[in-house]
Amino acid sequence: MSAFRKVNKPAMRQAIRTHSRAVPAFLFALLFVAAPALSRAVTCTPQGAMQPADRDLLASAGQRLAIAVAQQDATTLQSSLLPAVTQQWEGIHDTAEAAAPLVKGGQMQLRNLYLLDATSLTAPADTQFYCTSASGSLTVTISMRSLPPGKYAFVLADAAGAPLAGQIGLVLGWDAGAWKIGGIFARPGALDGHDGVFYWQRAREAARSGASWSAYYSYEAARALLLPVDFLSSPNLDKLNQEQSQLSGAPSFPFSAQAGDRTFKINSVHFDASLRAPDLGIVYESVGVSDPAAQRTEATAAMSAFLKAQPTLRGGFHGLWAYASYGGKITPVMELPMNQIP
Numbered sequence: 003m004s005a006f007r008k009v010n011k012p013a014m015r016q017a018i019r020t021h022s023r024a025v026p027a028f029l030f031a032l033l034f035v036a037a038p039a040l041s042r043a044v045t046c047t048p049q050g051a052m053q054p055a056d057r058d059l060l061a062s063a064g065q066r067l068a069i070a071v072a073q074q075d076a077t078t079l080q081s082s083l084l085p086a087v088t089q090q091w092e093g094i095h096d097t098a099e100a101a102a103p104l105v106k107g108g109q110m111q112l113r114n115l116y117l118l119d120a121t122s123l124t125a126p127a128d129t130q131f132y133c134t135s136a137s138g139s140l141t142v143t144i145s146m147r148s149l150p151p152g153k154y155a156f157v158l159a160d161a162a163g164a165p166l167a168g169q170i171g172l173v174l175g176w177d178a179g180a181w182k183i184g185g186i187f188a189r190p191g192a193l194d195g196h197d198g199v200f201y202w203q204r205a206r207e208a209a210r211s212g213a214s215w216s217a218y219y220s221y222e223a224a225r226a227l228l229l230p231v232d233f234l235s236s237p238n239l240d241k242l243n244q245e246q247s248q249l250s251g252a253p254s255f256p257f258s259a260q261a262g263d264r265t266f267k268i269n270s271v272h273f274d275a276s277l278r279a280p281d282l283g284i285v286y287e288s289v290g291v292s293d294p295a296a297q298r299t300e301a302t303a304a305m306s307a308f309l310k311a312q313p314t315l316r317g318g319f320h321g322l323w324a325y326a327s328y329g330g331k332i333t334p335v336m337e338l339p340m341n342q343i344p
Contacts, residue, residue: 005110008248010110012284018055022174027170035254035289036123036304043122043123043339044118044119044120044122044123044129044130044131045118045131046116046117046118046119046131046132046133046134046142046144046278047116047117047119047133047230048114048115048116048133048134048135048136048142049061049114049115050135050136050208051135051136052115052117054173056117057115059157059181060115060117060157060174060181061112063116063157063174063180063181064112064115064155064159064172064174064181065110065159066078067079067082067113067172067174067183068110068112068157068159068170068172070082070098071101071110071170071186071188072102072105072108072110072161073288074098074099074102076095076098077206079094079095079098079186080095080184080247081181082183083182084175084177084182084183084184085177086175086184086187087183087184093188094183094185094186094253097186097187097188098186098188100188101168101170101186101188103162103278104164104165104166104167104168104169104188104189104190104278105161105164105166105168105170105188106161106164106165106166106168107163107164107165108160108161108162108163108164108167108168108256109161109162109163110159110160110161110162110170111159111160111161111162112157112158112159113158113159113160113169113187114142114157114158115155115156115157115158116131116133116142116144116156116157116158117153117154117155118131118144118153118154118156119153119154120149120150120151120152120153120154121151121152121153122151123149123150123151123152124151125150126148126149126150126151127148127149128146128148128149129145129146129147129149130143130144130145130146131143131144131145131146140236140237141236141237142234142235142236143234143235144156144233144234145233145234145235146233147331152175152176153175153176154173154174154175154176154184155173155174155175155176155181156171156172156173156174156234157170157171157172157174158229158230159171159172159173161191165192165195166190166191166192166193166278167190167192167197168188168189168190168191168192169188169189169190169191169229169230170186170187170188170230171184171185171187171229171230171231172186172187173185173186173187173257177193178266184262187230187231188197188230189226189227189229189230189275190227190275190278191227191228192227193223193227193275193278193279193280193320194279194280194320196280197210197227197228198223198225198226198228199224199228200224201220201221201223201224201227201280201309202220202221202224202242204216204220204223204318205217205218205220205221205245205246206245207320208220208314209245209249212251212332214247214249214250214252214253215251215252215253215314215315216314216315216317216318217246217249217314218246218249218252219271219273219282219315219318219319220252220318221242221245221246221288222246222272222273223273223275223280223319224242225239225242225243226273226275228242253271255268255269255270255271256268256312257271257308258270259304259307259308259311260307260310261303261304261306261307261310262303264303264307266286266287266303266304266307266308267286267287268284268285268286268304268308268317269285269286269327270284270285271283271284271285271308274323276323276335279320279321280318280319280320281319281320281321281322281323281337282315282319282321282322282323283322283323283324283325284304284305284308284322284323284324284325284328285323285325285327285332286304286308286325286326286327287327287328288300288326288327288328289328290328290329296338297326297336298335300326300335301335301336302324302336302338302343304324304343305322305324305343306343307344308322309322309340311319316340317340319340320339320340321337321338321339321340321342321343322338322340322343323336323337324336324337324338
């Protein structure tokens with residue numbers, strides 16, 4: 003038996019999406035960003051400040067659609083699409099399908115609800131919603147790009163009791179008297195029994211010991227496991243980001259790693275949970291080999307060289323994905339557990 007893990011087609015598609023950081027099942031192209039907004043003529047109402055009727059209607063829609071994702075009820079999901087995203091059904095369906103193992107064995111429970119009122123916009127605009135709690139003690143920021151005028155909502159739900167603690171994010175739009183789907187997002191909330199708080203603590207420990215690369219990617223893991231989306235920020239996440247930004251000796255690229263008489267150019271490294279394990283993915287410059295056996299040999303050499311240059315990463319993560327970059331194209335080659343990488 004070969005040492006590398008066999009990857010099925012859905013997992014491979016997810017790996018490509020994970021590396022590229024493309025958002026699956028978007029509401030309009032490139033809607034959500036973390037960049038500063040240009041328009042603030044909008045309002046956000048968190049669930050604690052909603053009128054009971056508004057909260058009940060949104061909660062009912064969010065629960066129904068989150069359960070549809072968990073139960074793989076494609077009929078309900080497709081019939082609930084906003085008109086603007088009906089042509090994106092294939093991508094939305096792929097995201098919902100990829101969420102199935104994340105929520106398996108759990109019961110969907112709503113975590114947070116946000117009403118996003120952008121009806122005051124006169125044209126699509128880069129927008130930030132500031133969602134302040136009723137007490138004024140907490141503000142969550144939701145960032146969007148080129149948002150058309152309208153009424154939207156964001157729903158966070160968790161699969162309570164699921165081994166992978168699946169998290170679901172739903173972007174909804176108000177249309178024809180009902181909340182309809184604009185985007186679905188899904189991530190695990192735990193890997194190998196460890197949640198985002200665990201990885202945050204591990205990052206701090208690694209930082210104190212001087213293991214900057216291990217600390218940096220533990221912060222990346224923590225961030226990914228705390229929320230299913232990248233377009234929402236909070237004081238808690240701001241603190242995590244600040245800690246990560248203050249690391250001494252943080253990763254910089256391109257990074258050179260030596261293997262025998264060859265120097266591998268590592269263009270990037272990212273946290274990669276596409277196989278539902280706490281992996282890292284490395285993107286290396288390939289010489290363009292096309293034979294599968296030669297590709298695996300090259301990838302193994304690249305991974306080995308990288309870990310010899312950064313040995314503290316072996317103990318903090320399950321394995322490595324190897325992504326070959328050649329001729330402007332990036333291709334997932336293989337994934338190996340750390341203990342199988344020489």
